[in-house]
Amino acid sequence: MMFSRRIPLHRLLSRCAVMDSKVLREAAEIAQLYRDQCRFPALCRADVGPVITSRYGGQYCNVYTEWTQRDLERNENVKFCRQYIVFHDDKSVVYSGPSGNCTEIKGELLSVDSPSGDMKAVLRESTIKGEDKQFLEIWHKNRKLKCLNLTTLSKHGKVYEDDQFGCMVWSHSETHLLYVAEKKRPKTESYFQGPETGLLADEEETIKTDKKEETVLGQQFEYYEDWGEALVNKSSPVLCVLDIEGSNITVLEGIPANISPGQAFWAPNDTGLVFVGWWHEPFRLGLKYCANRRSSLFYVDLASGKCEQLSSNSSAVCSPRLSPDLCRIVYMECGVFGPHQQCNRLCMYDWYTKQTSVVVDVVQRAREDGFTGIYSSMLSPRCWSADSQRVLMSCAQRCRKDLLVVDTSTGEVTSLTSQSEEGSWNLLNIHRDLMVVSCSSPNCPPDLRVGFLPEKGSESKMSWVTLEETQPQADISWQTLNFSPPPEEDNSQYPGLDFNAILLKPKEMTAGSKLPLIVMPHGGPHSVLVSEWFLSTAVLCKMGFSVLLVNYRGSLGFGQDNILSLPGNIGTQDVKDVQLAVDSVLKQGDFDKQKIAVVGGSHGGFLACHLIGQYPEFYKACVARNPVTNLASMIGSTDIPDWCMVEAGYEYNTDIHLEPAILEQMLNKSPIKHVSKVKTPVLLMLGEDDKRVPSKQGIEYYRALKALQVPVRLLWYPGNNHSLSKVDAESDGFMNTALWIIQHLSL
Numbered sequence: 001m002m003f004s005r006r007i008p009l010h011r012l013l014s015r016c017a018v019m020d021s022k023v024l025r026e027a028a029e030i031a032q033l034y035r036d037q038c039r040f041p042a043l044c045r046a047d048v049g050p051v052i053t054s055r056y057g058g059q060y061c062n063v064y065t066e067w068t069q070r071d072l073e074r075n076e077n078v079k080f081c082r083q084y085i086v087f088h089d090d091k092s093v094v095y096s097g098p099s100g101n102c103t104e105i106k107g108e109l110l111s112v113d114s115p116s117g118d119m120k121a122v123l124r125e126s127t128i129k130g131e132d133k134q135f136l137e138i139w140h141k142n143r144k145l146k147c148l149n150l151t152t153l154s155k156h157g158k159v160y161e162d163d164q165f166g167c168m169v170w171s172h173s174e175t176h177l178l179y180v181a182e183k184k185r186p187k188t189e190s191y192f193q194g195p196e197t198g199l200l201a202d203e204e205e206t207i208k209t210d211k212k213e214e215t216v217l218g219q220q221f222e223y224y225e226d227w228g229e230a231l232v233n234k235s236s237p238v239l240c241v242l243d244i245e246g247s248n249i250t251v252l253e254g255i256p257a258n259i260s261p262g263q264a265f266w267a268p269n270d271t272g273l274v275f276v277g278w279w280h281e282p283f284r285l286g287l288k289y290c291a292n293r294r295s296s297l298f299y300v301d302l303a304s305g306k307c308e309q310l311s312s313n314s315s316a317v318c319s320p321r322l323s324p325d326l327c328r329i330v331y332m333e334c335g336v337f338g339p340h341q342q343c344n345r346l347c348m349y350d351w352y353t354k355q356t357s358v359v360v361d362v363v364q365r366a367r368e369d370g371f372t373g374i375y376s377s378m379l380s381p382r383c384w385s386a387d388s389q390r391v392l393m394s395c396a397q398r399c400r401k402d403l404l405v406v407d408t409s410t411g412e413v414t415s416l417t418s419q420s421e422e423g424s425w426n427l428l429n430i431h432r433d434l435m436v437v438s439c440s441s442p443n444c445p446p447d448l449r450v451g452f453l454p455e456k457g458s459e460s461k462m463s464w465v466t467l468e469e470t471q472p473q474a475d476i477s478w479q480t481l482n483f484s485p486p487p488e489e490d491n492s493q494y495p496g497l498d499f500n501a502i503l504l505k506p507k508e509m510t511a512g513s514k515l516p517l518i519v520m521p522h523g524g525p526h527s528v529l530v531s532e533w534f535l536s537t538a539v540l541c542k543m544g545f546s547v548l549l550v551n552y553r554g555s556l557g558f559g560q561d562n563i564l565s566l567p568g569n570i571g572t573q574d575v576k577d578v579q580l581a582v583d584s585v586l587k588q589g590d591f592d593k594q595k596i597a598v599v600g601g602s603h604g605g606f607l608a609c610h611l612i613g614q615y616p617e618f619y620k621a622c623v624a625r626n627p628v629t630n631l632a633s634m635i636g637s638t639d640i641p642d643w644c645m646v647e648a649g650y651e652y653n654t655d656i657h658l659e660p661a662i663l664e665q666m667l668n669k670s671p672i673k674h675v676s677k678v679k680t681p682v683l684l685m686l687g688e689d690d691k692r693v694p695s696k697q698g699i700e701y702y703r704a705l706k707a708l709q710v711p712v713r714l715l716w717y718p719g720n721n722h723s724l725s726k727v728d729a730e731s732d733g734f735m736n737t738a739l740w741i742i743q744h745l746s747l
């Protein structure tokens with residue numbers, strides 16, 4: 001074997017020990033691979049149109065889909081739509097195919113078809129002479145019927161387009177449209193902007209009187225609380241109703257002053273509105289990824305203005321969905337405070353008897369049939385079977401997202417997909433029992449399928465028709481690995497829990513070579529990595545890395561006990577679980593123990609920093625995105641201070657008084673506690689606008705590493721929040737992660 005003289009000695013030695021597996025190292029080639037894999041779009045919406053009977057008696061409907069795709073050249077996530085025609089008989093698809101090409105969607109913030117399919121409402125943002133304006137358009141068949149300039153009308157602030165509060169819903173009669181917007185704020189001026197002195201007294205008085213109604217003085221710098229990460233500038237939502245005929249907008253009154261409404265829809269017969277209301281007193285806390293905020297289902301009657309609370313006073317609720325027969329509402333419910341995401345209860349409110357029942361309760365431990373509980377953070381826009389008896393949802397069951405059918409009369413849960421070979425399933429919509437789903441796995445980008453919900457009892461006969469094929473990546477293999485902690489790592493309060501991980505490997509390995517391994521624990525910590533398509537892991541695997549995605553104890557999808565086992569034990573139980581998974585995988589013998597890196601974001605970044613502190617010789621490179629590094633210094637600045645208390649093992653109250661002992665505990669559980677032992681080079685990636693884990697967390701760790709002379713590099717992303725998900729930040733973060741690992745694993 002001939003070696004070039006320029007290869008340093010340590011690299012020669014490591015090459016002699018084990019034959020290097022081939023890893024792509026050239027930045028230009030990696031970028032090309034990333035660009036190629038970016039060309040697989042993801043589905044974000046599907047609607048099933050009305051049934052049309054052709055002149056020959058055949059029945060068909062239109063399926064409208066929306067997709068997103070990263071456009072690296074334009075540096076934006078583009079959204080486009082494509083429609084399909086589906087001919088069917090009562091319970092099966094007879095023929096289907098696309099009914100046109102893709103069309104990019106620009107400027108649309110929200111859009112929704114009317115129930116009959118005849119009309120469409122669009123909320124559009126447009127910049128006119130440098131100013132952002134919002135327009136509400138009503139389309140009828142082939143023409144734009146109305147276009148209201150909401151900004152000029154000034155009945156309210158910006159319309160909410162987010163998943164948390166946002167909605168745009170036609171009344172059953174198709175005469176009114178409901179949406180959520182920011183409450184109108186008074187116009188403000190400084191005390192010194194008014195008319196100059198020197199005016200005649202009565203002139204001054206006239207100006208004052210004219211301005212009295214609309215302008216308030218001295219409130220320009222008023223602080224408005226917002227709902228935290230990714231919901232900035234969203235403070236006081238109001239329900240708004242547009243009367244289409246008269247072009248009249250009404251901002252609803254009658255909602256209690258301490259409640260913020262969202263996720264609204266029309267009650268049966270359009271008598272009023274049903275909505276989720278979040279308590280915002282004594283102050284607002286971050287809502288993104290936090291299903292545990294006190295909230296309830298409400299009904300406001302349009303005639304009397306009376307507002308009624310429909311669900312419990314001491315829970316957190318989301319995703320209310322009205323049955324097709326307009327008789328019942330299902331919604332998800334969980335506890336307030338505690339872990340941010342938990343196992344949900346599926347509840348049902350009967351509109352006529354006003355009775356609430358629990359259809360599926362919290363599951364503490366996996367049941368005999370394998371059902372582990374409901375973890376969906378949001379139900380699809382429609383989720384009921386046509387006969388209003390069953391509810392459909394996609395839901396993590398361990399590390400796989402399955403399609404579950406819940407019988408609302410018995411509470412029985414059946415999986416439509418647990419026997420399938422594919423990785424994970426996403427329910428996009430269901431209408432008249434025609435389901436639109438997307439399926440993907442770590443080596444297969446999302447496809448698009450339709451299928452009719454089988455009769456109750458025949459769920460195993462489910463058959464799918466693919467509307468849009470995808471391109472499986474034959475060079476990636478993956479498997480699920482299960483782990484049981486050894487007795488000394490068992491949780492005495494929650495004994496006998498297990499966890500799992502997904503391992504991706506390049507399919508072709510050079511004989512005798514060893515693979516470098518990238519360990520990726522997820523964030524949360526109460527979230528889960530399911531066996532679905534991830535751009536970054538697919539590219540890393542195609543470059544020649546193996547990737548281990550660890551669902552340590554505390555993850556969603558394994559039962560409520562699994563979740564509850566972690567608070568109070570972060571920094572130990574989760575760290576040891578990840579290390580156990582890595583050690584077990586290394587025993588397979590395919591991996592180079594000298595070439596292991598750890599990558600994580602948020603709580604995953606917390607774990608990455610802990611692992612390099614607690615196992616200083618083990619990891620040769622570390623990448624942390626917006627990591628939690630010190631709970632004690634974060635509690636005063638994050639949008640979710642309750643997270644710090646709960647995960648450190650304490651109860652949270654809004655009037656909490658921090659004791660030195662609590663802060664000490666928080667510090668002890670934080671990665672900064674172990675920083676003096678760190679040897680691993682660290683790449684930090686921070687979002688300037690992160691409200692969840694403020695960038696000062698990363699900077700604190702950066703300074704500590706600099707002082708210790710540990711190699712560290714910091715990438716700073718302006719205009720990015722906790723997710724670093726803008727196209728340029730995400731792609732730059734990926735490239736720098738890959739190159740950092742290549743450099744420090746000496747590949």
Ligand SMILES: CSCC[C@H](NC=O)C(=O)N[C@@H](C)C(=O)O
Nearest residue numbers: 289523524601602603638643692
């Ligand atoms: C106080 S920050 C807690 C960590 C954060 N949890 C919830 O937002 C987290 O880990 N987020 C994950 C989901 C992530 O951003 O990947």
